[in-house]
Amino acid sequence: MALVLGIETSCDETAVGIVDDRKLLANVISSSVAEHARFGGVVPEVASRAHLESMQQVIKQALADAKVGLNDIDAIAVTAGPGLIGALLVGVSSASALSLALDKPLYGVNHLSSHIAVDSLDNEKKLTPTIALLVSGGHTSLLKVNNLVSDIEVLGATIDDAAGEAFDKVARIMGLGFPGGPIIDRTANDGDFAKIQFPRGLSSSSDLINHRFDFSFSGLKTAVSRYLEKSADYKKADVAASFQEAVVDVLITKSISACKESGIDSLVIAGGVAANSRLRQLAVDRCNAAGIKLSIPPIQLCTDNGAMVAALGSLAINHGAKPSQIGIEADSAAAIAQIIW
Numbered sequence: 426m427a428l429v430l431g432i433e434t435s436c437d438e439t440a441v442g443i444v445d446d447r448k449l450l451a452n453v454i455s456s457s458v459a460e461h462a463r464f465g466g467v468v469p470e471v472a473s474r475a476h477l478e479s480m481q482q483v484i485k486q487a488l489a490d491a492k493v494g495l496n497d498i499d500a501i502a503v504t505a506g507p508g509l510i511g512a513l514l515v516g517v518s519s520a521s522a523l524s525l526a527l528d529k530p531l532y533g534v535n536h537l538s539s540h541i542a543v544d545s546l547d548n549e550k551k552l553t554p555t556i557a558l559l560v561s562g563g564h565t566s567l568l569k570v571n572n573l574v575s576d577i578e579v580l581g582a583t584i585d586d587a588a589g590e591a592f593d594k595v596a597r598i599m600g601l602g603f604p605g606g607p608i609i610d611r612t613a614n615d616g617d618f619a620k621i622q623f624p625r626g627l628s629s630s631s632d633l634i635n636h637r638f639d640f641s642f643s644g645l646k647t648a649v650s651r652y653l654e655k656s657a658d659y660k661k662a663d664v665a666a667s668f669q670e671a672v673v674d675v676l677i678t679k680s681i682s683a684c685k686e687s688g689i690d691s692l693v694i695a696g697g698v699a700a701n702s703r704l705r706q707l708a709v710d711r712c713n714a715a716g717i718k719l720s721i722p723p724i725q726l727c728t729d730n731g732a733m734v735a736a737l738g739s740l741a742i743n744h745g746a747k748p749s750q751i752g753i754e755a756d757s758a759a760a761i762a763q764i765i766w
């Protein structure tokens with residue numbers, strides 16, 4: 426049993442979580458999203474500065490929420506990649522300083538596997554092997570997770586835009602604002618998802634030969650753009666709902682095929698897009714029908730947070746992983762296979 430403090434700064438959230446083994450004690454997030462909104466996307470320099478400004482307060486608040494002192498912490502975990510390099514550096518430097526000052530081990534962990542690891546919190550079930558669909562702003566992949574700390578196989582990934590990126594870009598085309606995912610989700614609530622038949626990327630029988638578990642969303646984005654140009658009269662809610670359906674349909678269809686073909690009857694869906702209400706609903710319906718055990722973290726743990734980093738740190742400790750060296754380098758382009766630094 427260990428009390429682990431996790432720090433996440435890969436993008437625009439300065440986030441600190443504290444877990445006691447697999448029990449969630451604190452999850453504090455300070456987001457700079459409002460500062461980026463007028464630019465229509467995250468501005469790396471602005472994000473890095475916001476991390477510096479918020480870090481100490483976020484750590485203090487997490488300790489207060491967990492009702493523990495800094496000296497009670499047994500280990501520090503931190504996102505070391507992938508992400509924005511300047512933003513990652515603030516987290517890695519802060520975590521290294523804490524590790525040195527407290528003389529407690531440091532675990533540099535992968536942001537992508539952390540998204541999946543958060544599913545281990547407050548959850549007694551057996552975690553692996555499982556198929557995992559990872560859907561975030563920067564990544565979309567279908568994974569076979571044999572062990573969350575040591576063995577993740579990539580079955581497929583997007584060949585162009587990530588799912589979250591598609592939501593963000595389509596929201597921009599539609600003039601809905603940033604970040605697009607939650608706005609499209611809300612807008613789609615009043616729409617008819619069967620109104621417009623948008624294309625399902627890499628789903629034709631010929632595509633499936635070479636891209637069985639890969640995804641593509643850039644053609645869909647173009648299709649939405651063309652539809653808006655040529656249609657004089659449409660409801661934004663219908664476009665949002667039909668676009669969302671096209672994304673979610675492909676994600677779930679391929680995830681279920683991966684489960685069936687690998688003989689693994691459990692699916693975890695993680696990452697920011699896993700907060701999407703239609704994705705959650707359709708996943709429940711189709712997994713029930715297919716006899717697949719589905720697990721999706723609570724909505725507030727799907728988007729970037731520190732609890733997921735602490736959760737992976739905790740799993741690493743239980744797995745007997747060696748702590749990271751002080752002076753680890755953040756890696757903005759880290760692959761999912763590099764789970765611990």
Ligand code: KG4
Binds near residue numbers: 563564589590702
């Ligand atoms: O995992 P995450 O918080 O950050 C990255 O690691 O990228 O994911 C952020 C992405 C953004 O593209 C955002 O638009 C999307 O997740 N997102 C959503 C929803 N909430 C966040 N997409 C669809 N529906 C949502 N409700």
Ligand code: ZN
Binds near residue numbers: 728
């Ligand atoms: Zn993320």
